[in-house]
């Protein structure tokens with residue numbers, strides 16, 4: 001049985017009918033059409049589906065849509081500002097931190113949440129925070145450089 | 153300062169903003185009206201005879217639109233190498249591995265499709281399975297394919313020079329055996345596709361593929377459609393590394409289901425299916441005997457290799473050739489003998505993965521060379537330099553090193569890592585090691601026999617002037633090729649990068665063999681350059697007539713027309729341009745004649761300005777059987793130094809840093825070259841330290857997920873110091889050649905050699921898990 005829930009995604013409210021077993025990533029991708037969050041494993045292993053829930057990165061493939069009702073969700077589509085790309089997005093573009101791009105949404109959101117909490121992270125802080133986001137293309141180096149380059 | 157305006161710089165990738173904002177469209181982001189969802193029935197058994205397939209219950213399930221089996225698909229054989237087509241879309245007589253495809257369903261949603269799959273009944277008789285090389289080669293072993301008795305899928309025997317005689321002349325001869333494990337490419341985007349057979353009988357397949365061209369041909373052949381009715385389009389792709397370089401069953405099944413239902417059909421692999429489909433790195437068992445002179449001259453290599461191929465050939469015929477031929481360089485080696493055997497086993501097929509066929513061979517040999525250097529009391533760098541090939545050298549198996557900065561790479565890592573003050577001087581538990589390698593810049597021949605161009609490119613100018621549109625069927629899969637070709641076109645035309653727009657990955661745009669064998673920069677790059685030069689010439693020809701200035705006295709630079717001699721009065725042209733575009737904001741008022749104006753004037757004179765370019769390599773290689781595999785118009789090469797710390801109590805290895813030099817010819821986009829270098833290191837590091845696809849005794853993959861199959865995380869990757877060594881490759885566009893695969897070659901052996909330096913024990917089996925390292929340390933202590 002579907003149930004109507006209210007999701008707040010990127011400051012916009014959506015009323016959606018969801019099944020009890022529907023994951024947040026499926027709802028935001030296929031019901032809301034926000035396809036920036038990717039599905040690399042659907043088991044919580046890769047981080048490509050990362051979204052921010054109340055500011056914290058979560059694997060949205062492990063969150064049931066119903067659990068997200070009433071929480072504040074931010075996806076990659078929601079972090080651009082009026083002045084264009086968010087500084088973390090800009091840094092990823094400038095530093096060559098994006099290759100195939102399949103991990104990028106998750107990486108950028110995880111990095112943003114780190115920088116929101118800790119504007120001057122050490123390299124080890126960056127490595128620890130982003131270690132749940134897998135990337136097979138870059139070897140991570142340009143990603144680390146991008147995060148480092150974002151100044152508060 | 154570079155002599156170039158666009159290339160040889162650090163450009164921001166064209167696709168980066170779309171990818172950074174989640175706007176880039178990948179296959180699973182696509183939908184079409186009325187779309188159905190497909191699912192596959194795959195074998196739960198490793199080897200079985202199919203007795204009966206009953207789809208009646210599945211067909212009756214509400215919401216199911218089509219159920220297809222071999223009866224509907226037919227039995228046309230396909231595969232990668234035409235010499236060894238051994239797959240059909242669906243199994244009809246036998247299944248040969250856990251995951252072999254039996255049937256497919258299209259339904260209104262995925263849940264219904266999956267339920268229908270579970271309702272298909274298959275009666276079968278389980279057969280004994282062979283799960284490793286020894287079992288498959290044993291006397292009386294069950295046979296996978298009747299045409300291949302003894303389960304030998306392919307064998308290669310080649311000898312250059314006289315190895316036995318040469319070994320007799322050597323002062324030191326050493327033999328080692330080395331084993332890697334089956335690796336998975338673990339790209340983050342699982343394969344997916346969306347097939348659309350329209351009412352006019354045209355089939356369009358959108359797919360996460362590296363090779364739209366080959367997929368188009370396979371679809372046409374297997375589904376019996378005229379090739380002119382088949383189009384393959386590649387959206388953004390989340391990595392491929394070789395595994396997406398051939399048509400897969402899912403693509404064929406989705407197309408068949410779309411043809412049956414008249415509706416678009418979407419299908420995706422789950423992560424588990426990525427593993428059970430396989431087609432990634434083989435397991436290789438190498439035995440090498442190398443002979444050298446006292447002074448360190450390498451004289452001969454005798455090499456035997458067995459590959460655990462899995463149930464089908466896939467790329468394996470090329471793989472078994474590559475694992476021999478890619479040892480022809482980069483050292484001078486006058487005598488080489490190779491015997492390679494690829495063996496069928498009841499596991500998912502293996503195929504091509506980054507560094508195709510050469511990675512394990514390179515690991516084995518480079519470690520052995522270090523062992524030999526030690527016995528000769530030579531520094532490993534000096535030993536390698538003594539034997540190194542230089543530009544112009546040809547290997548004993550006829551590979552022509554038209555440019556080769558191998559020596560410069562070794563010197564760069566030696567100096568860049570402070571090798572001399574570290575080698576042999578680090579405390580127990582710390583080690584340093586080096587290795588080299590090289591790879592093709594594109595396979596010299598297409599996979600099927602043909603005189604086809606390997607790449608065609610079209611550049612069209614917008615009719616109002618101002619932008620060059622590039623159309624190429626090549627595949628951007630994350631490596632940055634779109635940006636590379638846009639840069640090449642901009643450079644060749646003399647315009648700014650922002651004046652180029654590029655569309656790629658669509659078979660309607662021309663022929664391009666796709667993203668494999670590190671071919672695109674050189675091959676597609678050549679075609680792009682030629683197309684750009686064609687367009688430029690057409691524009692200058694018109695200008696020459698209009699202004700009465702010889703073409704040789706004009707040029708285009710930075711999107712302006714340059715008159716080399718006298719001032720030329722072009723005010724008439726400018727007035728014409730402005731009249732055509734009254735009210736436009738960007739009309740030029742003063743200053744030099746712009747490319748935009750020139751392009752518009754050319755259009756007014758001739759209609760649409762379209763330039764074309766094409767590339768195919770010249771006749772390459774020797775005349776012996778298999779001589780084609782390993783040929784290339786150019787070779788990229790790499791050297792790396794790894795520094796490691798080994799915990800002597802636990803066997804845990806930490807790679808502390810890597811110094812990595814690569815000769816990519818002339819770097820087009822410096823950032824992308826470095827990105828490929830570091831990315832290669834991370835894939836090599838994963839294979840060296842943790843990666844292994846494991847099976848139970850029934851042939852199931854037991855770690856078919858990204859938590860138990862471990863790839864490097866950000867915590868595992870050391871800092872890498874990339875050093876680009878440029879050469880001017882005579883066969884490359886602007887002197888460019890490969891970087892994407894040569895760069896992985898030295899990583900594993902550099903780590904192996906560093907681990908030996910740290911613990912004093914040689915390990916000849918991957919991955920270097922703590923258990924294996926700890927065991928090696930213990931065994932060695934016992935011996936003492």
Ligand code: FES
Pocket residue numbers: 038039040041042043044045046047048049050059060061062
């Ligand atoms: S898709 Fe959610 S963690 Fe991989």
Ligand code: FES
Pocket residue numbers: 097098099100101102103104134135136137138340390391630
């Ligand atoms: S850029 Fe491809 S997975 Fe990270």
